[in-house]
Amino acid sequence: MTGGNTATNGNLATGGNPATDGSAAAGENTGAGEKLLSVRQLRVSYRGETGTVDAVRGVDLSLEPGEVLGLAGESGSGKTTVGLSLLRLLPRSAKVDGEITFRGENLRAANWGRIRAVRWAGASVVFQGAMSALNPVQTIGDQLVEPIVLHSPATSRTGARSQAAELLESVGVPAARRAAYPHELSGGQRQRVMIAMALACQPDLVIADEPTTALDVIVQAQILSLLAGVVAERRIGMIMVSHDLSVLGATCDRLAVMYRGEFVEERPARELIAAPEHPYTKKLCAAFPRIGDQASRLAPAGRSAASDAPEASETPGTPETPEASETPEALGASGAPRVPEKGASPLLEARGVRVTFPPRSGRGPARAVDDVSLSVAPGEILALIGESGCGKSTLCRALTGLVKPDGGEIAYDGAPVRYRPGALKRHRRNVQLILQDPAGSLNPRQTVFDAVAEGPRLHGLRDGLTRRVADALASAGLPEPEQYFGRYPHELSGGQQQRVLIAGALALEPKVLVADEPVSSLDASVRGEILHLILDLRARLSLAAVIVSHDLGLAWNVADRVAVMYLGRVVESGTVEDVLLRPEHPYTQALVSVLENPGERVPLGGEPPDPTAIPGGCRFHPRCPRLAALAASDGAAAEAAGCTVKDVPVLTPTRDHLVACHLADLDPATG
Amino acid sequence: MTTAADTADTARAGATAPSRLAPLRRFARGYAARPGGVAGLAVLVVMIAAALAAPAFIHPSDLDVINASGPSLAPPSLRYPLGTDQPGRSVLLLTIWGARPSLAIGVIATVCTIAIGAVFGLLAGHFGGIVGRVLMAVTDWFLALPQIVLAISLAAVLGQGDASITIAIAVTTWPQTARIVRAQTLAVEARPFVERAHALGAGHRQVMIRQVLPNVMPLILVSSTLTVSGAILTETTLQFLGLGNPTDVSWGGMLNQAIEQGAVSDGAWWYLLPPGIAILLVVLGFTLTGRAIENVLNPRAGTR
Ligand SMILES: Nc1ncnc2c1ncn2[C@@H]1O[C@H](COP(=O)(O)OP(=O)(O)O)[C@@H](O)[C@H]1O
Ligand code: SF4
Numbered sequence: 001m002t003g004g005n006t007a008t009n010g011n012l013a014t015g016g017n018p019a020t021d022g023s024a025a026a027g028e029n030t031g032a033g034e035k036l037l038s039v040r041q042l043r044v045s046y047r048g049e050t051g052t053v054d055a056v057r058g059v060d061l062s063l064e065p066g067e068v069l070g071l072a073g074e075s076g077s078g079k080t081t082v083g084l085s086l087l088r089l090l091p092r093s094a095k096v097d098g099e100i101t102f103r104g105e106n107l108r109a110a111n112w113g114r115i116r117a118v119r120w121a122g123a124s125v126v127f128q129g130a131m132s133a134l135n136p137v138q139t140i141g142d143q144l145v146e147p148i149v150l151h152s153p154a155t156s157r158t159g160a161r162s163q164a165a166e167l168l169e170s171v172g173v174p175a176a177r178r179a180a181y182p183h184e185l186s187g188g189q190r191q192r193v194m195i196a197m198a199l200a201c202q203p204d205l206v207i208a209d210e211p212t213t214a215l216d217v218i219v220q221a222q223i224l225s226l227l228a229g230v231v232a233e234r235r236i237g238m239i240m241v242s243h244d245l246s247v248l249g250a251t252c253d254r255l256a257v258m259y260r261g262e263f264v265e266e267r268p269a270r271e272l273i274a275a276p277e278h279p280y281t282k283k284l285c286a287a288f289p290r291i292g293d294q295a296s297r298l299a300p301a302g303r304s305a306a307s308d309a310p311e312a313s314e315t316p317g318t319p320e321t322p323e324a325s326e327t328p329e330a331l332g333a334s335g336a337p338r339v340p341e342k343g344a345s346p347l348l349e350a351r352g353v354r355v356t357f358p359p360r361s362g363r364g365p366a367r368a369v370d371d372v373s374l375s376v377a378p379g380e381i382l383a384l385i386g387e388s389g390c391g392k393s394t395l396c397r398a399l400t401g402l403v404k405p406d407g408g409e410i411a412y413d414g415a416p417v418r419y420r421p422g423a424l425k426r427h428r429r430n431v432q433l434i435l436q437d438p439a440g441s442l443n444p445r446q447t448v449f450d451a452v453a454e455g456p457r458l459h460g461l462r463d464g465l466t467r468r469v470a471d472a473l474a475s476a477g478l479p480e481p482e483q484y485f486g487r488y489p490h491e492l493s494g495g496q497q498q499r500v501l502i503a504g505a506l507a508l509e510p511k512v513l514v515a516d517e518p519v520s521s522l523d524a525s526v527r528g529e530i531l532h533l534i535l536d537l538r539a540r541l542s543l544a545a546v547i548v549s550h551d552l553g554l555a556w557n558v559a560d561r562v563a564v565m566y567l568g569r570v571v572e573s574g575t576v577e578d579v580l581l582r583p584e585h586p587y588t589q590a591l592v593s594v595l596e597n598p599g600e601r602v603p604l605g606g607e608p609p610d611p612t613a614i615p616g617g618c619r620f621h622p623r624c625p626r627l628a629a630l631a632a633s634d635g636a637a638a639e640a641a642g643c644t645v646k647d648v649p650v651l652t653p654t655r656d657h658l659v660a661c662h663l664a665d666l667d668p669a670t671g
Numbered sequence: 672m673t674t675a676a677d678t679a680d681t682a683r684a685g686a687t688a689p690s691r692l693a694p695l696r697r698f699a700r701g702y703a704a705r706p707g708g709v710a711g712l713a714v715l716v717v718m719i720a721a722a723l724a725a726p727a728f729i730h731p732s733d734l735d736v737i738n739a740s741g742p743s744l745a746p747p748s749l750r751y752p753l754g755t756d757q758p759g760r761s762v763l764l765l766t767i768w769g770a771r772p773s774l775a776i777g778v779i780a781t782v783c784t785i786a787i788g789a790v791f792g793l794l795a796g797h798f799g800g801i802v803g804r805v806l807m808a809v810t811d812w813f814l815a816l817p818q819i820v821l822a823i824s825l826a827a828v829l830g831q832g833d834a835s836i837t838i839a840i841a842v843t844t845w846p847q848t849a850r851i852v853r854a855q856t857l858a859v860e861a862r863p864f865v866e867r868a869h870a871l872g873a874g875h876r877q878v879m880i881r882q883v884l885p886n887v888m889p890l891i892l893v894s895s896t897l898t899v900s901g902a903i904l905t906e907t908t909l910q911f912l913g914l915g916n917p918t919d920v921s922w923g924g925m926l927n928q929a930i931e932q933g934a935v936s937d938g939a940w941w942y943l944l945p946p947g948i949a950i951l952l953v954v955l956g957f958t959l960t961g962r963a964i965e966n967v968l969n970p971r972a973g974t975r
């Protein structure tokens with residue numbers, strides 16, 4: 001989150017006034033059937049340079065102890081504003097109106113000292129970006145001790161330290177890690193520490209703002225089950241804010257869907273997700289693909305959500321234009337699954353590629369990509385799936401020639417890429433890269449025209465530059481491209497930014513698009529639009545694509561083939577139907593099961609893998625549930641399988657269903 | 672970096688050509704909302720105008736020690752609003768004339784400082800590894816040079832005068848600019864749009880000029896206004912120490928002469944104060960302007 005939140009966090013640390021603990025109030029008001037929190041006619045508006053923006057327009061909500069309320073909605077719908085207004089964590093430009101009653105006390109009328117006391121003792125917040133909300137120069141142990149001591153000065157420092165250790169254990173971080181600094185922890189561990197901090201003073205209410213958004217699916221499932229456990233065990237109330245309905249559906253009792261600052265639907269979570277009533281909720285639900293649902297195969301949802309609800313995802317103050325642009329015939333073409341004929345010669349190939357990063361700060365060299373082969377044929381879409389740190393982005397950079405592999409080679413049209421400036425430049429005309437973060441990938445001081453014209457200018461394509469730029473923008477789904485020419489990136493919505501970036505790539509008329517997490521930072525409805533665009537480009541221009549993601553649903557929506565990566569290797573590959581409907585590798589199975597029933601159970605324990613310490617044998621064995629199950633039932637057979645000592649075969653993905661596992665039912669790949 | 676051909680092209684297509692003036696207009700509006708910046712700019716405009724127009728109303732004979740016609744060390748009067756110095760010249764005219772070398776040397780030294788510093792900083796930030804380390808080592812070596820000592824040695828070699836002073840200032844201040852620019856370059860290079868430019872086929876030069884420089888430019892602008900005021904202070908110091916051309920009129924030189932000619936013991940405050948206040952005003956003017964530019968370009972800096 002932003003610096004603003006870090007600052008308020010700083011306030012929290014200094015503001016805990018134990019004398020005004022308010023436990024008396026808690027005693028009389030959290031009795032049976034009593035509301036923990038009730039909010040009536042909450043209105044919030046922000047004063048800005050372009051006038052006031054009504055972020056929240058009359059919201060009512062209530063919460064009982066032990067209950068989880070989910071706030072769903074796209075960015076800009078006002079859900080975070082609701083969450084933060086309860087504890088007066090909003091910036092000064094916000095004007096809050098309405099009635100907020102917490103444990104029987106009117107927080108709207110409370111003075112600042114009272115609010116501070118409530119913030120620590122009564123209610124706390126788990127923010128999205130754990131890295132920026134934690135103090136980078138203090139160990140996590142010390143950061144936990146601080147609030148405990150402030151909250152109850154009677155506790156000795158040693159007592160507080162042992163309490164901190166217990167808290168860490170209770171959120172699943174080994175107590176031995178308490179001497180670690182935030183940057184030494186994984187994203188999931190940091191989020192766990194944030195949760196421990198929120199629980200440090202035994203609050204009655206926890207507000208979790210996108211607690212799992214930046215996390216991988218498996219870590220996300222772990223954190224959600226942790227939160228659900230905490231709520232049940234301590235009977236605290238929780239408000240969970242997220243844009244991801246599947247996350248909320250898994251953990252919340254009730255769900256409120258926000259659209260333009262209002263609740264459009266509020267019902268028990270399961271009911272709402274199973275049978276959404278409001279059209280906006282319907283669209284939001286449809287945006288999250290179900291694997292196996294033939295209707296969404298090669299047809300991502302959400303395009304129409306944008307046309308009905310444009311401003312929900314747009315920057316305020318920007319004149320709006322319809323984003324959807326596909327012509328009916330293009331749609332028809334992209335809707336039909338397209339299978340490149342068997343044996344089509346591959347266009348872009350990785351052959352046994354290895355990328356190793358040099359050792360850093362006391363750790364060994366990181367084998368980020370460790371013997372990966374793959375290929376795409378013209379007009380084919382390959383999805384590369386894996387959790388963060390498995391080497392996907394590094395492989396993308398190798399495919400586009402941005403890093404030189406230490407082993408193996410990249411080949412385009414059968415010829416190995418050579419790493420000389422001229423040859424590389426030619427390679428890059430054919431193979432274009434789309435990066436993960438659309439906002440960061442545009443130079444803030446370049447207009448849209450210059451951003452799209454950048455590629456052609458670099459390649460000396462100056463004739464008819466304006467036409468080329470306009471055509472590329474139109475191809476990327478920005479009709480009437482001229483009106484975008486003079487705009488700057490901050491004047492565009494996230495979806496428009498990603499379209500401009502795609503246009504920038506298309507302006508070079510590439511044959512292959514390598515896209516690194518192209519939709520992971522976009523809202524659900526925009527996600528669908530961008531995926532549609534990729535399908536449309538494939539249909540019209542026969543553009544091939546390698547799409548990298550941590551999201552299996554994306555593969556189901558757009559890809560022909562899929563390769564699943566774990567710790568620098570491909571562990572399973574084949575057609576999307578084969579791999580996603582009949583996953584054979586235990587890792588793929590875990591990923592699929594998270595998507596099918598999020599939060600219901602955590603399919604995998606352990607931390608995401610570390611490429612500086614790759615285990616021997618099958619590199620998945622420390623976390624492998626299949627091996628664990630076998631060892632539990634038949635130790636000898638598990639021993640005989642040789643998972644811990646014998647390396648699994650290295651796959652060379654084709655259309656066949658290949659699995660790198662000693663215990664897979666399929667014939668393991670040979671050679 | 673739009674070429675004329677591109678622009679013509681844009682016009683032909685009937686497109687709403689991106690208005691290059693819009694950001695400037697936005698900047699002007701933001702600047703106008705800052706009273707400190709407006710006041711600073713006003714001071715600078717008045718001073719620069721007076722310095723430029725000075726030859727129109729000041730005759731060389733007015734500044735001539737030998738032909739001076741006024742009374743010696745006379746207090747302010749109608750004829751001499753700021754009094755006279757010992758040879759009998761008008762302190763007002765001397766002060767106005769004195770702005771010329773100060774501003775000229777300050778601006779020229781700053782231009783040199785910024786040019787050298789930006790090139791070094793950009794190169795050192797863009798090329799990590801050996802090249803970057805060598806460039807930074809050179810920078811640090813220059814950073815350690817003592818300004819006054821260098822200026823005195825230069826005066827000995829090149830002779831007293833404006834050139835020695837300008838060189839001494841430029842040579843000793845560019846490393847600070849280089850360090851600032853390098854830090855900013857490193858920050859900009861870590862952003863994804865630089866990787867995008869590489870992926871589009873850009874080489875080192877293109878990345879530095881088209882991606883990094885525009886994002887470092889605001890910082891250079893701010894830093895240059897602060898460099899100018901520092902340079903003017905240094906210039907007056909060096910003039911005061913007598914490293915300038917003794918026959919030229921400058922603020923530092925005026926202060927030097929005021930003290931040598933016993934202005935302090937005679938209570939001739941009108942001889943000491945005007946150059947001192949002039950120095951203060953011009954430094955303040957540049958500093959206020961720099962702060963205002965910084966705050967407009969980076970709104971967050973102002974609220975902290
Ligand atoms: N420039 C680098 N220097 C050192 N290690 C790196 C660098 N880039 C990536 N890594 C490491 O390589 C591994 C794979 O990273 P990456 O390819 O970004 O994975 P993914 O995209 O799947 O998240 C990670 O452990 C990461 O820390
Ligand atoms: S080879 Fe063994 S450890 Fe590896 S995935 Fe298969 S069962 Fe698990």
Ligand SMILES: [Mg+2]
Binds near residue numbers: 388392393516517
């Ligand atoms: Mg990545």
